[in-house]
Amino acid sequence: MWLGILVGALACYSLKLAGLSVPKSVLEDRRVQKIAALLPVALLAALTMTQTFSQKTHLSFDSRAVGLAVAVLAVLRRMSFLTVVVAAAVSAALFRLVI
Amino acid sequence: MTRAETVGVPGSDTQTPHIEPQARRTVLRDGISIGVATGTYGLSFGALAAAAGLSLAQTSALSLLMFTGASQFAFVGVIAAGGAPLAGAMSAALLGSRNALYGLHLSRLLRLRGVRRFGTAQFVIDESAAMSLDRGAEALSRLGFWSAGIGVFVCWNIATAVGALGAQLISDPSTYGLDVVAPAAFVALIAPRLKDLETWRAAFLGAAVALAFVPFVPAGVTVLMSACVVTIVAVRSSRTSAAGEA
Known part of the structure; x- marks a missing residue:
């Protein structure tokens, strides 16, 4: 676990440092700009899906889906970050109690 | 607080006489309030990390050393889903790629030379980059970067520890719906980008x-x-x- 933490932290730090250090032409490159804009969105979407609809290496559909649906509704209603997270957690927990 | 921030603003002493104290106060206040706001993310991150089985030291190490919210959520999310720590590190690194792009604007603004760059780099995050935009004067933009960077760093780390300690008291995370904290956080993080x-x-x-x-x-x-x-x-x-x- 510590290895993963240190490798991840070092990689993230290196990216920040690289941004301040590499020549501007690299950062202004169209491909670099596009990747840096689209990659985070795609990854976050991928993480959202796998962490809601999978269990290890199986697809699954359970009360986490209810939590996610509530989170989406809360985001659409422009709730604050904490409200979104708490509403999702509480609704998933309540749904588990009921079923 | 004020002291740490004045110390942390390289080169601003030569420029500040032209800047109104009122404008400086506004920028500082913005920086501190964005720090407090991200503290709420920090609470959820700490709770999530503890629920995923990370120790307090490991959770705090992520906030101190990785210090970029979405990457930390991704790392812990992968661990929680039963993934390998190195797979988590890869996801975190890929999400951190956007921080490199902030350098385009920041290296010009902060005019960093030599070793100073190494310390400053850690504070390059979404919030500090955003707060350094459109401030009217370069000195104010730099102040915006540093006040948000340091404000978020302090609040984020305190909140992480509090969240982790709180969640350690809970035996089964899914009872309280903690397993949807990460996906819910991701939805909130994606929305403004779509x-x-x-x-x-x-x-x-x-x-x-x-x-x-x-x-x-x-x-x-x-x-x-x-x-x-x-x-x-x-x-x-x-x-x-x-x-x-x-």
């Missing part, structure tokens, strides 16, 4: 590829598959749009 069709497409493609690979590869690796596919699509589409303009 501004055009291309971003929506990237989000859908990422989501679809990740789900499609779930039965075939270890947990945590599916999101890396999404990253590969979206990178290829991004490179190809930038090539075609470049050709279209030429």
